[in-house]
Each structure stands twice: as C-alpha cells, then as structure tokens.
Amino acid sequence: MTWKRTADVVVVGGGVQGCSIAYNLAKLGVKDIVVLEKGSICSGSTGRCGAGIRAQWGTEMNCRFGLASVEKFEQLHEELGMDCGLNQSGYLMVAYKESEFQQLQKSMKLQNSLGIDTRIVSYAEAREICPGLSAADAVGFTFHNRDGHADPFLTTFAYMEAAKRLGVTFHRFTEVTDVKTVGGKIAGVVTTKGDIDAPVVVDAAGGYSQFIAKMAGVDIPNFSERHEILITEPVEAGVCPPMLMSFSGNYYIQQRPHGSIIGGCSPEGHPQDYEMGTSWDFLEMMSRTFVKLLPRTKGVRVVRQWSGLYNITPDKQPVLCEADNVRGFFLSCGYSGHGFMFAPISGELLAQKILGQDPWIAIDQLHYSRFERGDLLIEPAVV
Amino acid sequence: MRQTEVLVIGGGPAGLSAALEAASLGCDVTLVDSDLALGGQLIKQTHKFFGSKEERAGTRGFKISEMLLEELHGYKDKIKVHTNCTATGYYKEDGVISCVIGEEKYFRIQAKKIVMATGAQERLLPFPKNHLPGVYGAGAVQTLMNVYGVAPGEKVIMVGAGNIGLIVSYQLMQAGVEIAGIVEAMDKIGGYWVHAAKIRRMGVPIYLRHTIKEAIGDQIVKGAVIQEINDKFQPTGTEIKIDADIICMAVGLTPTCEILWQAGCKMIYVPQLCGHVAQRDMNMRTSHPDIWVAGDAAGIEEASAAMVEGRIAGVGVAKSLGHGNASEQAKRLEDYKGRIADLRGGEVGQKICQGLKVCTVNQWEV
Numbered sequence: 235m236t237w238k239r240t241a242d243v244v245v246v247g248g249g250v251q252g253c254s255i256a257y258n259l260a261k262l263g264v265k266d267i268v269v270l271e272k273g274s275i276c277s278g279s280t281g282r283c284g285a286g287i288r289a290q291w292g293t294e295m296n297c298r299f300g301l302a303s304v305e306k307f308e309q310l311h312e313e314l315g316m317d318c319g320l321n322q323s324g325y326l327m328v329a330y331k332e333s334e335f336q337q338l339q340k341s342m343k344l345q346n347s348l349g350i351d352t353r354i355v356s357y358a359e360a361r362e363i364c365p366g367l368s369a370a371d372a373v374g375f376t377f378h379n380r381d382g383h384a385d386p387f388l389t390t391f392a393y394m395e396a397a398k399r400l401g402v403t404f405h406r407f408t409e410v411t412d413v414k415t416v417g418g419k420i421a422g423v424v425t426t427k428g429d430i431d432a433p434v435v436v437d438a439a440g441g442y443s444q445f446i447a448k449m450a451g452v453d454i455p456n457f458s459e460r461h462e463i464l465i466t467e468p469v470e471a472g473v474c475p476p477m478l479m480s481f482s483g484n485y486y487i488q489q490r491p492h493g494s495i496i497g498g499c500s501p502e503g504h505p506q507d508y509e510m511g512t513s514w515d516f517l518e519m520m521s522r523t524f525v526k527l528l529p530r531t532k533g534v535r536v537v538r539q540w541s542g543l544y545n546i547t548p549d550k551q552p553v554l555c556e557a558d559n560v561r562g563f564f565l566s567c568g569y570s571g572h573g574f575m576f577a578p579i580s581g582e583l584l585a586q587k588i589l590g591q592d593p594w595i596a597i598d599q600l601h602y603s604r605f606e607r608g609d610l611l612i613e614p615a616v617v
Numbered sequence: 618m619r620q621t622e623v624l625v626i627g628g629g630p631a632g633l634s635a636a637l638e639a640a641s642l643g644c645d646v647t648l649v650d651s652d653l654a655l656g657g658q659l660i661k662q663t664h665k666f667f668g669s670k671e672e673r674a675g676t677r678g679f680k681i682s683e684m685l686l687e688e689l690h691g692y693k694d695k696i697k698v699h700t701n702c703t704a705t706g707y708y709k710e711d712g713v714i715s716c717v718i719g720e721e722k723y724f725r726i727q728a729k730k731i732v733m734a735t736g737a738q739e740r741l742l743p744f745p746k747n748h749l750p751g752v753y754g755a756g757a758v759q760t761l762m763n764v765y766g767v768a769p770g771e772k773v774i775m776v777g778a779g780n781i782g783l784i785v786s787y788q789l790m791q792a793g794v795e796i797a798g799i800v801e802a803m804d805k806i807g808g809y810w811v812h813a814a815k816i817r818r819m820g821v822p823i824y825l826r827h828t829i830k831e832a833i834g835d836q837i838v839k840g841a842v843i844q845e846i847n848d849k850f851q852p853t854g855t856e857i858k859i860d861a862d863i864i865c866m867a868v869g870l871t872p873t874c875e876i877l878w879q880a881g882c883k884m885i886y887v888p889q890l891c892g893h894v895a896q897r898d899m900n901m902r903t904s905h906p907d908i909w910v911a912g913d914a915a916g917i918e919e920a921s922a923a924m925v926e927g928r929i930a931g932v933g934v935a936k937s938l939g940h941g942n943a944s945e946q947a948k949r950l951e952d953y954k955g956r957i958a959d960l961r962g963g964e965v966g967q968k969i970c971q972g973l974k975v976c977t978v979n980q981w982e983v
Contacts, residue, residue: 514708514715514725533721539706 235405240431242266243588244423246410246446247438248273249280250386250574251566253393254581255436257314260400262585267402268432269394270425272409272442276390279440280574282510282542284463284486284498286477287575288325288381289350292341292615295551297348298595299576304380306578316392319385321491323475326360327376328369330482335374337614342376352378366473366528372480383477383488386574393581410439413449413563420450420562434588436564441508441543443553443567452557454602456545456568459504462516464539466524466531468493473530481615485523495531497524510541544571547602549610554580555601556587564588565602570616621647621697623934624714624728626704626876629657630920631912631927632734633685638931638949639732640695642941647726648696649716651703655689656682657736658756659920661763664784671956672921679763681920704735707879712907714876730907730934733877733895734927737870737913742776745831747864751838755785755867768792770863774841775799776829782867783812789865790819797861798822800829800843802850829864830856838864870917877914880905889972890916896976900933900950901926904981909934916976918969925957 242264245252248271256269271277287307289300310318329335345352353376360375361367369375394404405427412424413435422431437446441458474489487497499520505511517539524531547553547568557563566584569576583593599611625636628650636648654660662678673681689696702718713725739754741747753769755777761767773794775786778801786796799816804826806813817823826846833840841864845855871892878884882895883904894916895903902909911930912923929950936946961969 509709511709512706513710514706514713517706517715535720 235403237428238268238403239429240266241268242432243268243434243436244430244432245269245436245438246423247271247278247440247443248275248394248404248406249278249438249440250276250390250393250577251440251569251581252436252438253390253397254577255438255566255584256402257393257397257400258581258585259588260397260402262589264589265401267397268430269397269402269404270408270410270423271404271406274406275394275404276387279542279545280386280390282463282540283386283574284488284496285383285386285574286325286381286479286486286488287383288378288477290325290327290341290345290352290376290378290381290615291613292337292344293551293611293613294344294348295599295611296613296615297345297350299579301348301350302579302595303576306582307384308380310389310392310578314392314396316388316395318389318392319491320382321384321475322380322382324363324377324379324477325381326355326364326367326476326478328478328480328483329373329375330371330480332373334482338374338376341615345378350378351380352376364474364476364478366530367478368527368529377476381477389574389577410446410449413446415450415560415563418559418561420560434562434564436566436584436588438566440567440573441545443545443565447557447565450557450560450563452560452563452565454553454565454568455605456547456553457506458508458543458545459506460510460541461498461500461504461544461571462512462520462539462541463496463498464517464520465490465494465496465537467535467537469495469530469534474528478527483523483527485520485527487524487527494537495524495528499523508543510543512539512541545573546570548605550613550616551611552576552580552600553602554584554597558603618713619647619724619726621645621726621728622938623647623730623732624649624726625732625734626714627657627734627736627912627914628652628655628698628700629734629736629912629923630659630681630685631736631914631923631930632657632732633689634924634927635732635734635909635911635931635934636696637685637688637692638928639934639940640692642932642935642946644695644935644938644940646696647699647728649699649702649704651701653701655686655698655700659685661759662920663763663788666921668921668960672924672960678920704876707876709879709881728907730909730937732909732911732927732930732934733914734910734912735873735876735914737917738873739866740869740871741866742829742868744829746834747832749832749834749838750836751834751862752832752864753866755781755865758863758865759785759788762788762792768794769865771795772797772861773863773865774829774843774859774861775865775867777801777867777869778806778808778813778823778825779867779869780808780812783808783816785865785867786816786821787812790816790821796821797859798824798843800824800827802826802828802846804848824857827857832864833858838862870913872914872916874914877903877908877910880908882908885976887916887972887975889968890976892917894976896978898978898981899954900936901930902933902937902981906981916969916972919960922957922960925953925960929953929957
C-alpha cells in the first residue's frame with residue numbers, strides 16, 4: 235500500500251474502537267483518514283475479549299452508553315452491510331449475596347428510569363432463560379433481554395470494510411513510535427513505516443494507550459491488566475443462551491453460535507506485565523466455575539485458553555475526550571474491559587466531538603481531568 | 618502437583634532414547650506419551666532400517682521399538698511411564714506442564730528439566746472436498762494397517778512419491794489393496810530408487826508433475842481429479858479422473874512444536890528441517906535453560922537420527938543436573954556425535970546439515 239505523508243486524521247489502533255471511530259468520521263464526511271495498527275486488525279484486546287453487550291450498568295453514563303450501543307448493535311449489520319454475529323439472548327446477572335442483590339436492584343431502578351427494561355427473575359425463570367444453569371445458591375437474578383453478545387472479529391471487520399468503502403486507509407504491522415506536537419497542537423505521528431503529518435490524532439491503542447498518550451505529552455492514569463479466558467469444545471445449543479454474569483461469583487460465561495462455551499473471570503493479582511500469557515490456576519478455577527454453574531460442561535474438553543489486556547482507569551469508566559494541553563489529540567481508551575460493547579456509540583460520539591459538533595450524549599464527564607479532580611464516576615457493575 | 622527431575626514428552630524413538638540415557642546416568646524420569654503404546658512411529662514401521670550396525674541396520678522398525686521397550690523395562694525404577702497421556706500446555710510463569718490422561722484425568726507436573734520429543738505432524742494439502750471420509754494422511758493409513766490390521770479401503774490414490782508415499786504404497790499392495798496411481802508434483806521421484814523400482818515393477822503408474830485438483834464424492838471419497846502442472850506449478854489444463862475410495866497424502870511432515878512456542882524457546886523457520894524448529898546447542902538444549910529437544914520435533918529426519926539425538930539430549934540433561942561423571946558424559950557425547958555425523962554423511966544428510974547450521978549454536982551464553 236502506498237504511503238501518504240499527510241492525513242486529516244490518524245487513528246492509532248486497529249481494534250474495534252479505532253475501526254468504529256474511523257468509520258464514523260468517514261461517515262460524517264472526513265476524507266483522509268488513516269488507521270495504524272501495530273499487529274493485524276483485531277489482534278489486541280478486541281479479538282481476545284468476552285464479547286458481551288449490556289445495558290445493565292450502575293452509573294447513568296454507562297447505562298446511556300450501554301443502551302445506545304445495544305440499539306446500534308441491533309441495526310449494525312444493516313448499516314455496515316455485514317453480519318456482526320449479534321446474539322440478543324440477554325444478560326442474566328446472578329447475585330450470591332444479599333448486598334449484591336440489593337445493588338443489582340438499585341442499578342435496575344436506575345436502568346428502568348433510563349428506558350432499560352431490566353427485571354428481577356426467579357430461579358425457575360432464570361432456568362427457562364438459561365436451561366443449563368445450576369445456581370440454587372444464588373440470592374437473586376436480574377435480566378435484560380436486549381443485552382447479549384456479538385462476534386468481535388465480525389464486528390471489527392464490518393467496521394473496517396465499511397470504512398474502506400468510504401475511503402479510509404488501513405496500515406497494518408505499523409507501530410507508532412512517536413507523536414509529534416508543535417506549540418500545544420498535534421502535528422502528526424512517527425511510525426515504523428514512516429511519518430504522517432496530521433492535525434488530528436486519535437489514541438485508540440487499547441492496552442497501550444497510555445504509552446501513545448505519553449508520546450503526545452499527555453498523562454493519563456490508565457494501566458493494563460492481563461485477564462484470562464477460555465473456550466470449550468462445542469456442546470448442543472441452548473445450554474447457555476444468555477450471558478451469565480456475577481460480580482461475587484466472579485465470572486462471565488456465554489455460548490457461541492457453534493456451541494462452544496466461553497468464559498472468563500477476574501482473579502486477584504492480574505499481572506501488569508503486558509505479556510499475554512496464560513496460567514493453570516485460571517484454567518482450574520474457571521473449569522470449576524463452569525462445572526458448578528453449567529453441569530453440562532462436566533467432562534467437556536477445554537479447547538483453548540488465552541488472555542488479553544484490560545485498559546483500566548481509576549473509576550473503571552473510559553477516557554473519551556480531547557486532550558487539554560495538546561489540541562487535536564483525542565483519546566478513546568480505558569474502557570476497563572468494556573471497549574467492545576461501547577465501540578458503536580463511543581466511535582460515533584468521538585467522531586462528532588472531533589468535528590466540533592456536540593456529541594448527542596454528553597461526554598464531558600469522561601475527560602481524564604476527573605481523575606486529578608478526584609471526581610470519579612465509580613462503576614460498581616464490573617467483573 | 619507432581620514433581621519429577623526430568624520430564625520427557627513423547628515416547629517415540631527420540632523420547633525413549635532420551636529417557637533411557639538420562640536414567641542410565643542416574644536421573645529420575647517421567648515419560649508421557651499421547652498414544653496407547655510407546656514406540657511412536659516405530660511400531661508401525663515394518664521395513665528394515667538402513668545405515669550401520671550400531672543404528673540397527675537390517676532391523677525392522679517395530680523390532681527396534683521392542684528392543685527399546687525391553688531396555689526400558691530394566692529402568693522401571695528410574696523411569697515412570699504414562700501412556701494415553703497428552704501434554705496439553707506449558708505455563709511459562711512457573712514452568713508447569715498440564716497433562717490429560719485419556720479424556721478425563723488431568724494433572725500438573727513440574728520438572729527440573731524437560732525433553733521435548735513430540736515428533737511430527739503430517740502435512741495435508743488443501744483441495745476441494747478434502748474433508749470427505751476417505752482422505753487420509755499416510756501415517757494414519759500405516760497405523761490402521763500395521764498396528765491395527767485394518768485395510769483402509771480397496772483402491773488408493775497416493776499423493777507424494779517421497780519415501781513415505783512409496784513405502785506405504787508398497788505395504789498397501791502387500792495387504793491386497795490396489796494402488797490406482799501415485800501423484801507427485803515434482804518432476805522426479807523424491808524417495809529412494811529401490812522403493813520406487815519395486816512399485817513400478819508391479820505396474821503402478823507414477824504421475825510426475827501432477828497434483829490433486831479435487832476429490833470426487835458426496836458422503837465419502839469416490840475418486841479424484843488430478844491435473845498436470847508446469848515447472849511453475851501452474852495447471853496445464855490436462856486432467857485425469859481416477860476412481861478410488863481412499864486418497865492418501867504423503868506430502869511430508871512438519872515438527873510438532875507448540876509447547877516449544879509456549880515456553881518461549883527461540884524458534885527459527887528452517888525449510889531443510891521442514892518447519893519451525895527450536896534453536897539448540899550441540900547437546901540439543903534450546904534457548905530455554907531447562908528445555909531440550911530431540912527427534913522430529915527438532916527437525917524432520919530418519920528415526921535412526923532421532924534415537925541418537927535422544928541419547929545426546931539425555932546426556933545433556935543428566936549433565937546439567939549433575940548426574941554421572943564428567944568423563945563418562947564426555948565419552949558418550951563423543952560417541953553419539955560421531956554416530957550422528959555418520960548418519961548424516963549421505964546426500965540427504967547434506968540437506969539436514971545445511972539446515973542444522975542455521976539453528977545450532979555452539980554454546981549458550983551462561
């Protein structure tokens with residue numbers, strides 16, 4: 235692919251965030267957009283994620299983002315012209331403690347007030363929603379039927395292909411090694427393939443976004459943790475149609491369309507070494523969780539385990555803004571494990587912001603200055 | 618968590634030799650093999666080996682396996698064996714290996730030193746309908762016939778005229794199976810002349826400069842269309858339809874090296890050794906200080922070489938653990954290195970030696 239020395243917008247990161255931002259900018263008429271990816275498209279956190287999509291959140295901001303994203307996902311295949319593997323079988327939240335169930339109900343009230351039809355379901359009903367479920371020890375369940383999951387690869391490729399049709403250029407295996415600024419304004423990027431001058435640079439580098447920000451002279455408190463996940467061989471459909479999720483149970487589990495069951499958890503002490511390795515203690519712990527929660531999985535083989543990076547902020551909500559001290563430098567990072575599900579909406583809102591429009595959901599609260607001010611938007615509903 | 622001094626993964630010629638050698642110098646060894654019986658590919662090799670007397674020339678492969686197992690019996694206090702036991706992963710942070718016995722029983726094992734003797738995998742060609750029942754690797758056909766006594770079918774198209782393709786074709790004919798033809802993309806036969814001559818004498822056509830285009834059949838293989846190719850491997854347009862119920866692919870092997878990758882061993886692509894292999898020193902130690910490699914996992918070669926490599930790795934492991942005395946170790950290493958150099962003396966050996974040059978270091982920096 236020919237290398238152009240200039241662009242209107244450079245997006246750093248070829249995950250779902252970068253592809254969504256590039257697509258949304260192109261859709262709004264930006265002509266010369268370049269996406270830079272140090273590996274292959276979808277090779278970072280997006281391609282390694284649990285793929286859940288939910289509106290069941292505990293803060294107003296996340297609820298609005300969640301619902302807007304669910305609505306986007308519902309028509310995404312039409313908009314992008316490609317199937318995204320959406321499975322809208324809901325999220326079944328499982329509480330094992332009274333206090334946890336109270337928190338779920340508190341969140342449910344907030345969700346209901348914002349038009350999200352989350353409801354409490356009985357164990358019997360939970361087993362109708364998820365026939366393979368065994369959770370007699372649970373205190374209560376909430377369910378939102380429009381939640382679910384999609385295919386992160388198909389979704390990202392759909393954004394990429396749609397963006398390409400609108401003229402966006404993608405350079406893979408191209409690593410950004412520096413970000414150039416002049417007089418408090420963005421000037422471009424230096425990469426392993428050459429320089430690109432651009433007045434706008436977007437940091438959508440996922441697990442590595444704090445390094446890109448630092449290159450631009452922007453300090454964000456984001457850090458990256460390794461989270462692990464595994465997938466089983468296929469079993470018959472219908473064992474676990476919804477996404478099962480529990481904060482105290484410490485799991486998220488869902489069944490892929492071909493029958494494999496995928497699940498992850500968040501044990502204490504995730505290494506922050508940027509090595510996407512795997513551990514046997516995760517394999518054993520998660521396998522026990524699978525068998526307890528979905529007895530059908532007893533004796534089923536684990537096909538693969540892997541890990542990816544959660545790019546985490548102090549309040550587990552994203553950084554979505556323009557930098558104060560470097561105009562033209564925009565950030566979309568720190569999704570703390572939820573970058574895939576928010577990508578359809580965050581991409582659109584950031585594109586509006588870049589073009590000087592008012593994002594249709596206000597994102598002022600998601601500026602990284604909140605961390606310095608101590609103005610955190612703590613999200614309770616995170617695994 | 619189980620513990621062992623030396624874990625040998627793979628109980629074929631290389632792994633058995635490594636285990637025996639390490640045990641003979643005083644190591645406590647655990648040997649795991651995914652198959653039901655030890656011996657690796659030897660147990661299905663009914664042909665006589667070439668080479669010198671030391672390398673058991675004139676002896677049939679399965680007999681060599683029996684000899685190794687007998688030797689193993691003498692070390693039953695030093696070598697613990699798990700068959701039907703697959704090593705499924707290496708966990709880098711603590712060096713733990715996970716294993717599964719059969720389909721059910723899982724355990725973890727931590728070893729001071731590991732010898733990877735995981736052998737090779739068969740290469741398969743992509744072509745339309747290659748998923749149909751009746752499409753086999755040559756190794757699988759040989760296992761069916763020579764280990765289980767089952768004829769795979771009635772009429773076979775063999776793809777590949779290297780030694781494996783030729784030997785398996787001949788063995789199929791001995792078992793009363795018809796060979797409809799041997800298809801070879803190159804312009805000459807890759808295997809030994811003696812094997813090819815036997816087959817030609819029996820009237821089997823060998824289609825040089827041909828490749829398989831597609832399989833024919835809906836539920837099972839009914840035949841194949843083969844096509845002629847030019848010197849740029851492009852189809853010339855000439856096609857032949859052949860009836861058969863088996864398509865057997867003997868298009869080469871590639872080293873099995875997943876665990877070496879997982880362990881972070883430095884890997885190099887070496888075409889002469891048929892794939893990615895671990896960089897190793899003269900005693901078969903990889904860039905990982907606790908991991909050795911031997912046999913086809915270190916590069917595709919004959920079983921005779923695999924056995925000597927296993928011996929070298931066995932001495933290397935024992936040496937690193939402080940077992941055996943230095944003069945004994947040196948004497949054995951000298952002997953084995955002389956023998957393997959002899960084995961690699963011929964024309965085929967030249968190619969191997971070229972490949973080894975690329976991936977062998979004299980000594981790792983301490």
